[in-house]
Amino acid sequence: MKRLNKLIFLSLLVSIGLALSVLESLIPLPITIPGAKLGLSNMVILVTLVIFGFKEAIVVGILKSIVLVLITGSISSLMYSLSGAILSCIIMAIVYKFFTNIFSLIGVSIFGAVAHNFAQVSVAAIMMYNARIYSYLPILLLTSLFTGYFVGLSSIYISKNLKKNLKSYSR
Amino acid sequence: MTKGDKILIIFIIIVSLVSLGFVKKGAIGYKEKYVSIQVNGKEYKKIIFDNAVIGKTIPIETEYGYNLIEIGDGKVRVIEADCPDKIDVLQGYISSPGELIVCLPNKLVVEIKGIEETREIDHISH
Numbered sequence: 001m002k003r004l005n006k007l008i009f010l011s012l013l014v015s016i017g018l019a020l021s022v023l024e025s026l027i028p029l030p031i032t033i034p035g036a037k038l039g040l041s042n043m044v045i046l047v048t049l050v051i052f053g054f055k056e057a058i059v060v061g062i063l064k065s066i067v068l069v070l071i072t073g074s075i076s077s078l079m080y081s082l083s084g085a086i087l088s089c090i091i092m093a094i095v096y097k098f099f100t101n102i103f104s105l106i107g108v109s110i111f112g113a114v115a116h117n118f119a120q121v122s123v124a125a126i127m128m129y130n131a132r133i134y135s136y137l138p139i140l141l142l143t144s145l146f147t148g149y150f151v152g153l154s155s156i157y158i159s160k161n162l163k164k165n166l167k168s169y170s171r
Numbered sequence: 172m173t174k175g176d177k178i179l180i181i182f183i184i185i186v187s188l189v190s191l192g193f194v195k196k197g198a199i200g201y202k203e204k205y206v207s208i209q210v211n212g213k214e215y216k217k218i219i220f221d222n223a224v225i226g227k228t229i230p231i232e233t234e235y236g237y238n239l240i241e242i243g244d245g246k247v248r249v250i251e252a253d254c255p256d257k258i259d260v261l262q263g264y265i266s267s268p269g270e271l272i273v274c275l276p277n278k279l280v281v282e283i284k285g286i287e288e289t290r291e292i293d294h295i296s297h
Contacts, residue, residue, distance in 0.1 A: 129212025
């Protein structure tokens, strides 16, 4: 039963991530930089990482990216979101596992957002055969600070609450 | 929020501002500039700014999609696109060398490039 419960909870997390991704695409941003977005679904990956662990988090991240393509219908964006999700998940897992005494979840989330942007810009540069795309990176880093901060802040509250409720299912 | 977080935030702000400065610094020191339109990494068209091309629109139709580009007085923008998010249209004009408009779904890059002053010597006779 424990296994089934965990499975159901993970698929719920994937669907929450999907809903957040769709929702954030409806929110207009004051700045028009390609690739800049709120990254609300990163919250789901971070919470999964805290409660279940690295393996589950990367599964949720990859599943979310693949199913999101079915919703938005743009296959070209699969490469960007997949690379971003995988790299940010790995970086966040490393920071969360080894540097928890230095960084809180806010720091972990900022690391994740920076890694996500870096991966996306790199994939864009490779796909367009143009290294000048990296000139977007400084602005994207600044935006990822804001988004990473708020995602981290909300993840702290979510994971604090969920940890209490899901103590029996985790690990 | 721990001390490490604050240091991280300050560090990223400094790094991004410094690299932003480098990007902007690369934009000065050019005598002339031109628009380079690239599709899928290959140069599709090259337009040198002069009075004749002001107000001209250039349709770009490739297998990846359709974009309409307008050339202004030393600046350029995308006015129409068939991509879903229209980020390239919203971005507006770009004018200084090194700036670029990217349309990821259509694999289009509109870039302003500078022509460096030629310092090479054409010929030496002894």
